[in-house]
Amino acid sequence: MxxxxxxxxxxxxxxxxxxxxxxxxxxxxxxxxxxxxxxxxxxxxxxxxxxxxxxxxxxxxxxxxxxxxxxxxxxxxxxxxxxxxRRQSAIKNTETFYFEQFKESSSSNEALTTQLRNDIHSALSELPTARKKIFELSRLEGYSHKEIAETMSISIRTVEDHIGKALKLLRRKLRDSILLFL
Structure with missing residues (x-):
């Protein structure tokens, strides 16, 4: 045997x-x-x-x-x-955090919350397809950089580069919205 x-x-x-x-x-x-x-x-x-x-x-x-x-x-x-x-737990924790944030903010100003949500969606839609997918896998679905690299057959450094560039664009695009929100 x-x-x-x-x-x-x-x-x-x-x-x-x-x-x-x-x-x-x-x-x-x-x-x-x-x-x-x-x-x-x-x-x-x-x-x-x-x-x-x-x-x-x-x-x-x-x-x-x-x-x-x-x-x-x-x-x-x-x-x-x-x-x-673990991945599903990370997603649930992230969803809970954002839900609580939106719940608190929506009670104070629903219009600003809706505008911020729309601005985030708009900024994400401007990302190149691969960068958007990498960002969503990382930030929305809770995948590690290593898991994303393996899934997409790219290096971990490439994943990090895409996430960094996506965050830079989002910060730039959302700067005014976040200031209004706060």
Missing amino acids: QGENELIIQDLISGSDKAFAEVYRKYHAQAYTYLLRRTASVTMAEELLQLSFIKLWKNVENLNPDLPLNAQLFRICRTVMIDEI
Whole structure:
């Protein structure tokens, strides 16, 4: 059995699509059940399952032939699940913060709040497509710079550069609106 484990891992490391398909066929139901039990969400479990197998494929060179493949896969599933829970928590915290800010300000002046919201939307629409997507992934969806870089196949430095330029534009465009708001 250990020899079979080593062979499948070696096949995976060598880039065998057939080996990956075999691993998926063999373990996807167990991984899905594991994720479903922990998340209690069919949609989330399905998404995490896909992300886990993508992460397995992208990081196949890090597999250890001396460890059981299923243990390594379930460690990946657990890590992906924790990362997603953290990301969703960051989004929720950000939404709560902005909701509270808008709630406080809207009670004092609804017109200014609406104007600021429109100005923010307008400023974001002026960003180049890639910069806008990077900014939204970072600031609105809570992705780390590393996650964005991996998702978009660019360097972390490029992500940082885009976010810096987006913030600079937003500060410039929103300077007057924010002064009115305050």
